[in-house]
Amino acid sequence: MPDALVVGCGLIGASVGMALRDAGWDVLLRDEVPSIVGQAVRRGAGRPWEPGDRTTVALVAVPPRVTARVLAEVQQLDLARTYTHVCSVQSHVQAEIEALNCDMATVIGGHPLAGRERSGPGAATADLFVGRPWALCPSAATSQTAQQDATSLVRDCGADPVHLSAAEHDASVALLSHLPQVTASALAGSLLGSGELRAGSRPTVEAGTRHRPLQLAGPGLVDTTRLAASDSELWSQILELNAAQLAPLVADLSARLHDLSEALSTLGGPATPRESATALAQVRALLRAGNDGRALVPVKRGVRSEAFAPVRVSVRDEPGRLAALLADAGAAGINVEDVHVEHIPGRPSGVIELLVGVGDVPALCRALAVRGWAVLELEG
Amino acid sequence: MPDALVVGCGLIGASVGMALRDAGWDVLLRDEVPSIVGQAVRRGAGRPWEPGDRTTVALVAVPPRVTARVLAEVQQLDLARTYTHVCSVQSHVQAEIEALNCDMATVIGGHPLAGRERSGPGAATADLFVGRPWALCPSAATSQTAQQDATSLVRDCGADPVHLSAAEHDASVALLSHLPQVTASALAGSLLGSGELRAGSRPTVEAGTRHRPLQLAGPGLVDTTRLAASDSELWSQILELNAAQLAPLVADLSARLHDLSEALSTLGGPATPRESATALAQVRALLRAGNDGRALVPVKRGVRSEAFAPVRVSVRDEPGRLAALLADAGAAGINVEDVHVEHIPGRPSGVIELLVGVGDVPALCRALAVRGWAVLELEG
Numbered sequence: 001m002p003d004a005l006v007v008g009c010g011l012i013g014a015s016v017g018m019a020l021r022d023a024g025w026d027v028l029l030r031d032e033v034p035s036i037v038g039q040a041v042r043r044g045a046g047r048p049w050e051p052g053d054r055t056t057v058a059l060v061a062v063p064p065r066v067t068a069r070v071l072a073e074v075q076q077l078d079l080a081r082t083y084t085h086v087c088s089v090q091s092h093v094q095a096e097i098e099a100l101n102c103d104m105a106t107v108i109g110g111h112p113l114a115g116r117e118r119s120g121p122g123a124a125t126a127d128l129f130v131g132r133p134w135a136l137c138p139s140a141a142t143s144q145t146a147q148q149d150a151t152s153l154v155r156d157c158g159a160d161p162v163h164l165s166a167a168e169h170d171a172s173v174a175l176l177s178h179l180p181q182v183t184a185s186a187l188a189g190s191l192l193g194s195g196e197l198r199a200g201s202r203p204t205v206e207a208g209t210r211h212r213p214l215q216l217a218g219p220g221l222v223d224t225t226r227l228a229a230s231d232s233e234l235w236s237q238i239l240e241l242n243a244a245q246l247a248p249l250v251a252d253l254s255a256r257l258h259d260l261s262e263a264l265s266t267l268g269g270p271a272t273p274r275e276s277a278t279a280l281a282q283v284r285a286l287l288r289a290g291n292d293g294r295a296l297v298p299v300k301r302g303v304r305s306e307a308f309a310p311v312r313v314s315v316r317d318e319p320g321r322l323a324a325l326l327a328d329a330g331a332a333g334i335n336v337e338d339v340h341v342e343h344i345p346g347r348p349s350g351v352i353e354l355l356v357g358v359g360d361v362p363a364l365c366r367a368l369a370v371r372g373w374a375v376l377e378l379e380g
Numbered sequence: 381m382p383d384a385l386v387v388g389c390g391l392i393g394a395s396v397g398m399a400l401r402d403a404g405w406d407v408l409l410r411d412e413v414p415s416i417v418g419q420a421v422r423r424g425a426g427r428p429w430e431p432g433d434r435t436t437v438a439l440v441a442v443p444p445r446v447t448a449r450v451l452a453e454v455q456q457l458d459l460a461r462t463y464t465h466v467c468s469v470q471s472h473v474q475a476e477i478e479a480l481n482c483d484m485a486t487v488i489g490g491h492p493l494a495g496r497e498r499s500g501p502g503a504a505t506a507d508l509f510v511g512r513p514w515a516l517c518p519s520a521a522t523s524q525t526a527q528q529d530a531t532s533l534v535r536d537c538g539a540d541p542v543h544l545s546a547a548e549h550d551a552s553v554a555l556l557s558h559l560p561q562v563t564a565s566a567l568a569g570s571l572l573g574s575g576e577l578r579a580g581s582r583p584t585v586e587a588g589t590r591h592r593p594l595q596l597a598g599p600g601l602v603d604t605t606r607l608a609a610s611d612s613e614l615w616s617q618i619l620e621l622n623a624a625q626l627a628p629l630v631a632d633l634s635a636r637l638h639d640l641s642e643a644l645s646t647l648g649g650p651a652t653p654r655e656s657a658t659a660l661a662q663v664r665a666l667l668r669a670g671n672d673g674r675a676l677v678p679v680k681r682g683v684r685s686e687a688f689a690p691v692r693v694s695v696r697d698e699p700g701r702l703a704a705l706l707a708d709a710g711a712a713g714i715n716v717e718d719v720h721v722e723h724i725p726g727r728p729s730g731v732i733e734l735l736v737g738v739g740d741v742p743a744l745c746r747a748l749a750v751r752g753w754a755v756l757e758l759e760g
Binding site for chain 2: 113127133135162172173175179180181183184185186189190191192213216217218221222226227228229232235236239244245246248249251252253255256257258260261265268269280283284286289290291292293295296297298312314320322324326329330331336338339340351
């Protein structure tokens with residue numbers, strides 16, 4: 001039976017334990033807080049580590065700032081054949097581990113691209129890593145055995161191992177994770193200083209329809225600022241460790257927004273037709289670059305959005321309608337990939353969007369229409 | 381029977397027609413392209429306007445650049461008692477309408493905060509405006525009658541009328557809609573210039589696990605760049621018309637990102653402990669301001685997110701499981717507000733998240749557990 005030691009039984013550690021146990025592994029658990037081990041055991045993440053126990057892989061799942069120290073301690077105690085961790089930034093931790101005179105042949109950094117807004121073993125789930133990428137970052141000294149041990153662990157968590165160097169990893173997450181994070185934070189911060197909010201309510205025409213701050217906010221603002229709700233303490237640790245990679249990306253984004261603000265000033269003020277035309281071309285270029293960049297983003301994991309299409313159905317807003325709709329889709333043999341509900345409490349109807357394979361759209365529309373559903377046409 | 385003339389039968393115009401017909405209005409349709417009127421009639425948006433027809437309200441739903449001209453033409457022909465439009469920017473259009481010597485007593489600007497990623501009458505739906513805010517922007521000259529006529533139309537579309545001045549409207553959408561749009565576009569544009577993408581695939585350890593560009597992208601990047609897919613031609617018109625309001629907001633965001641890049645450079649390079657501490661405090665302050673700003677965003681229309689909570693259930697990935705789960709929730713008498721499916725094709729299981737009222741969480745967990753569902757615990 002394959003076995004592993006999980007050191008640190010928070011959300012990530014306990015979820016790894018649960019996933020590996022489901023895959024038939026023997027999992028041992030350690031945490032500096034004994035009650036956390038108890039919680040993880042009750043979640044089914046494994047059994048408590050006891051002196052003398054030694055496993056194939058030790059996975060260190062503790063906060064970034066203490067990862068290197070804890071990994072070195074565990075290696076010093078010879079608790080496993082291979083050592084990995086789950087740090088969001090790799091180069092810095094790898095250098096720290098080297099500086100602690102660890103045997104680098106048995107060490108391979110790791111980073112599961114998964115998480116939740118909640119923390120602790122109570123939020124753990126065996127499915128946390130299913131279908132998610134999990135970066136594995138060997139150093140030049142990492143042995144083949146260590147690479148194989150870590151890859152087995154990752155695959156048995158249901159994740160997709162992605163092998164790359166620590167430097168490649170850090171450049172990648174700076175662009176794909178850390179830059180979106182600080183952009184969302186800065187944008188959400190813009191809402192604080194605005195007259196929009198300071199001014200409060202305004203004089204109005206009719207009772208009950210007063211203009212309230214953010215009343216005109218739509219789903220675009222909601223999506224664009226979602227990351228701004230992230231744990232600011234954890235993120236300041238992450239950004240600190242990857243600061244050198246992130247700084248030029250933020251500077252570049254800032255410069256492009258600065259150029260845009262100049263173009264907008266030209267368009268909003270007195271300008272010659274030639275100046276206005278140049279400024280408008282700049283604005284359009286930024287929007288088009290955004291179109292091109294967005295087209296590169298994998299909207300569904302591993303599958304571009306073009307493979308799926310929505311079918312929209314207007315339904316009465318009553319309990320059970322969503323279930324009935326999905327039952328009818330299932331009866332037609334169609335697999336619904338995702339569901340979006342535009343549901344307004346107190347309104348007589350709403351719109352449910354079912355995401356299905358593009359090839360299934362006509363059959364689903366027909367099947368639902370036959371069963372009396374108000375399918376919204378997409379083509380005129 | 382109340383009546384309206386819709387001028388321009390694209391997505392918005394045809395959707396207004398369908399909504400008003402559902403509410404019992406007589407709706408007349410005009411478009412400079414006769415086949416578009418035909419499509420809108422077939423969608424059930426109304427009947428073709430004929431010479432001599434005159435209605436209570438005329439709604440002009442044409443692109444921003446031609447809105448004022450078309451509205452003036454329709455008023456010149458005396459086709460209605462009240463005239464409104466659906467332009468995303470108000471002040472500029474109001475000034476244009478005044479400059480065309482219109483009777484301003486019968487004119488009231490409007491802007492429904494609703495839309496879709498698709499355009500044309502084929503994408504129209506009677507539910508498009510349900511529960512959405514719809515700004516109404518009277519000028520100083522707008523009569524009470526015009527205000528009442530427009531308000532009736534908005535309410536009968538199912539929308540919530542929000543009365544405010546054109547200047548207030550434009551300041552509000554600059555912050556809440558146009559700033560997020562350009563931020564998302566600039567961020568998505570960052571993906572284009574990166575070495576990450578230019579470099580293509582990298583040397584790897586193991587076949588089948590090669591590092592591909594954007595492979596480490598997660599849902600944060602997906603959400604934060606969603607708006608970048610918007611129609612860049614339409615948006616360059618919108619941004620041009622609201623440039624004066626938007627420019628200082630973009631400049632301010634750019635400046636804050638510039639300061640952040642300096643702080644990150646300090647953290648990533650050689651610095652005294654005092655310099656590093658100051659820089660880290662700056663990073664943390666930006667993240668915390670983001671937390672505070674995000675807390676102001678109405679996540680569900682009119683209802684703060686705290687009123688709802690998710691219940692997560694691990695399910696086998698088979699057709700019909702989602703329907704069965706919702707049927708059991710419905711049988712327990714619980715109204716599911718929204719559904720999120722973490723569904724990975726080809727995997728044996730996924731996680732379904734049901735959003736319900738906070739007070740319903742314990743009852744739903746119990747009801748589902750009794751029926752044999754694998755409810756994921758949230759507290760340890």
